[in-house]
Amino acid sequence: MEVVLCLNGDLEHRLRVFGNRVPRRLFGPDRDEVTGEWGKLCDKELNDVYTSPSIVRVIKSKRMTWAGHVSRMGERRGVYRILVGKPEGKRPLGIPRCR
Secondary structure (H helix, E strand, O other): OOOOOOOOHHHHHHHHHHHHHHHHHHHOOEEOOOOOOEEOOOHHHHHHHOOOOOHHHHHHHHHHHHHHHHHOOOOOOHHHHHHHOOOOOOOOOOOOOOO
8 A cells, every 4th residue: 555645845845944933033143253244044054053853754754654553444444445545435424423
């Protein structure tokens, strides 16, 4: 069974920007030693100072964990059938039954 977990390029870029915003704010501006001007830390400098897993990697890892969980479910479960790509049958009408 193959599971496709994709984040399109624009969404990945926006998540990476969001993930870097907080550490960039915490570590503040950087002063250039040659010119003496203040500026933002670039991504490479920020990764040198603050090492944490990328938010995109964390999301993909969680999705893979969830897909593994769903793949071990029974074949009659709705989520499993949707993951496999064979949703058949009808949904029950009305209020859900009590367990």
